[in-house]
Amino acid sequence: MSGEPTDSAPWQWPEPVWRAKVDHVRAGRRMAPAQWPGGARCAVALSFDSDHETNELRDGGGSVARLSWGQYGARVGMPRILPILARHSVPASFFVPAVTALLHPDEQRRVIAEGHEIGLHGWIHERNSLLPIDAERDLMLRAAEVIERVCGVRPVGVRTPSWDHGPGTLAVIRDMGLLYDSSLMADEDCYELLLDGEPTGVTELPVDWIRDDAPYFLMDRFGSSRPYTPPDAVFDIFRREFDLAHEEGGLFQLTMHPHIIGARSRIWILDEMIRHMAAHKVWFATHRQVVEHVVAACPVDMKE
Template sequence: MRLNHATTLLKKSLAPVALACLSSLPASAANAQSNVATEDPSAPWNWSDKTVFDAVNHVRAGRDLTPAAWPGEARVAVLLSFDVDNETVMGLRTGEVSIGPLSQGQYGHRVALPRIVKLVDDEAIPSTFFFPAWSLKIAPEQATLINESGHHEIAVHGWIHERNTSLDAATEARLLAQAMDTIEDISGKRPVGYRAPSWNHSPATLSIVREMGFLYESSLMHDDRPYELVQDGKPTDLVELPVDWILDDAPLMNPLGNRYMNPRDIMQVWIDEFDKAWEEGTLFLLTLHPHVSGHRSRIVALEGLIKHIKAKGNVWFATHEEAARYVRTQAKMDQ
């Protein structure tokens, strides 16, 4: 009763203020402002059907490419991926160079990547490592470390982790071509997989990726199963291996962020995601960053997840390239 009474008094006290604010504007000015906002053709509520459908359908999910069975009759495919950003996201991509953040980037290739590679090698888990080209140029020994086992894949993640959505098409294409050439020169193999910096596409990105002949793309979130990308209503013959922020370490492991979670709690989220993927017989794709998850108190989350996955069993561990080639074959995309 007291709460309702207080609410009534508050409404009564605010009413004169609201009326005074409204009355301070001439009626003609208020109506003019309202009409401008209402009639603005660029406002989303005034878009034509074609404008909305063109926006939504530019890049869309097509057919589900989940095979009837994974190799060895496994129930689920498990793809571990590592975005090896290092110094590129610690100031280089923005030009805001500062020694402290750059030191965090060097930790990524000096300490964290060797720790991660040792873990996946010890567990015999083939993995995919996405590099901005400059990350590999700064420390080319990373390619030697990854290639040593002969089980892993190196893929492309931009030139300097540029914000590709802010670039014109010609610049975006030039930087991606540079990145592919540089990664091939250092790693010894031309990358067949693309992951956009910051997991986003410009209006030109998909066309550029297709023109450059990539086998697969792994930046988008239309589904949690592999699927064929559709561009402007037409199948592209390009495999999408989807990501999701739930299955990414960076947003929730930033100790300076307001979303920080204990790594062991994040591990349980990943375990629950894996268990559902196992039940559905589909795909479990995890994205980690060595400079994030390669710290001692955080790698325990990956260790615990791997232990759980192996205990569950009936799993196919694969690189992104292996998974993309397998689903293409099963879907008869190359016939």
């Protein structure tokens, strides 16, 4: 991405500049398998971003109220989420900042003991896309060490705290030997990530704000953001997303947050979504399991 002008407006950029921005991290070959395990029509990958107190800590904040809201995710949200998953025998992936793991180690050990996956989610939920490359690399490596030490399992995937990549993010992911990223939005099925036009061997399991509880329910009491979508409407959005994924034979991925979905008026969404999906022929899997399957089912020489 060299040669980028620093003193010109975007409409003044020469073509090589805007092309370099577009092509830096790009979706490569689609990795949509012809079939899912067990003859399932659709794969379901549920995930939870266990941010807890780090939402406040990452910007240097010390609001007691916001820290208590983060603690709610560990104290109330997780104890509601895990029994629902256990009752339905559904595995899920939990993306955990290292500071969360240090604050709540027993929670992470329980997650692993109950058959779920833990993936990387930064050090302190930092805004990774704004970091210098060396700082981001250092935090990712330290976070991986903490998760492995706390959980006894080395993470193989990452969801960046910003749901975004900086200039060096994908190179760090590739160099760490991680199997997948789950932060970008170029498709609804998995795809291989390209770095400056070259395949990386890193699979993207894409997210989307539509399939995330936070945009519908988050609140900023000092700003203009207020929850505006009732829980039954959010359930309807998630259900419709799943229904078409099932019809198309694709992947349905969903992101939730313990301090958000764990509330009394919202936790039923998780339970009812699982009931609705289980009534269809689906494969419930962790993000790792999905990626391992698509990598095996879609070798490099396979045509799109």
